[in-house]
Amino acid sequence: MNIKFRTGVIITLLITGVLIAVVPDPAPKTIASPVALPNTELQDQNGASVRFASDVAGNRIMALNFIYTDCQTACPVVSGIFSKLQSRLGDKLAKDVRMVSLSINPATDTPERLKAYAERFHAAPEWLWLTGEKAQVDALLKSLGVYSTDVANHAPVILVGDPVRGEWTRFNGLSSPDTIAARIDELLNARHGKS
Numbered sequence: 784m785n786i787k788f789r790t791g792v793i794i795t796l797l798i799t800g801v802l803i804a805v806v807p808d809p810a811p812k813t814i815a816s817p818v819a820l821p822n823t824e825l826q827d828q829n830g831a832s833v834r835f836a837s838d839v840a841g842n843r844i845m846a847l848n849f850i851y852t853d854c855q856t857a858c859p860v861v862s863g864i865f866s867k868l869q870s871r872l873g874d875k876l877a878k879d880v881r882m883v884s885l886s887i888n889p890a891t892d893t894p895e896r897l898k899a900y901a902e903r904f905h906a907a908p909e910w911l912w913l914t915g916e917k918a919q920v921d922a923l924l925k926s927l928g929v930y931s932t933d934v935a936n937h938a939p940v941i942l943v944g945d946p947v948r949g950e951w952t953r954f955n956g957l958s959s960p961d962t963i964a965a966r967i968d969e970l971l972n973a974r975h976g977k978s
Contacts, residue, residue, distance in 0.1 A: 820840050821835060825885075835913075842947050845880070845942070845943065846865070846883070847884075847927070847942045848861050848942075849929050851892055852899075853891065857937075861941065865882060865960075866906070871961065883911045884911070884913070886912070886913065887929075940954070942954075945970045948970075
């Protein structure tokens with residue numbers, strides 16, 4: 784990894800921390816209509832074929848963001864938020880929670896590019912980075928309610944939900960990792976009958 788690249792990652796993570804500290808958390812929104820989780824065939828950052836509903840979601844609480852590797856605006860910030868979220872989740876990530884970053888530009892985001900991008904944010908193996916055929920990815924984005932025809936101006940959206948119970952929350956903008964982790968804990972507690 785070269786010095787310029789490392790410096791860029793450090794600056795992105797610092798900006799993320801400053802933005803989270805200064806900008807108030809936008810209010811998350813409970814999604815009234817059910818989120819569809821089709822069993823779309825995708826590829827992870829290692830080039831392995833996975834099915835979205837059965838292999839990726841399964842019965843885990845999910846945190847999803849939507850990025851593309853050439854993005855110079857919101858994507859690095861949202862990925863920085865997920866990097867901090869990964870730290871806050873600790874062993875929950877290995878057992879109960881699945882973090883997913885789905886490319887919104889699969890035409891250029893190959894598994895190799897996603898893997899290199901993931902390394903910038905010190906992504907654990909349990910944090911999946913997904914791409915696939917454009918038509919299939921677009922259909923998946925539409926079913927998740929986050930499709931945009933303008934990739935460069937897509938909204939920084941994070942979805943957190945329980946695919947088993949069908950309960951989903953949409954975070955618009957730059958939510959803090961603590962806010963997202965708190966929602967994940969609420970979903971885990973609801974699933975296990977804790978208040």
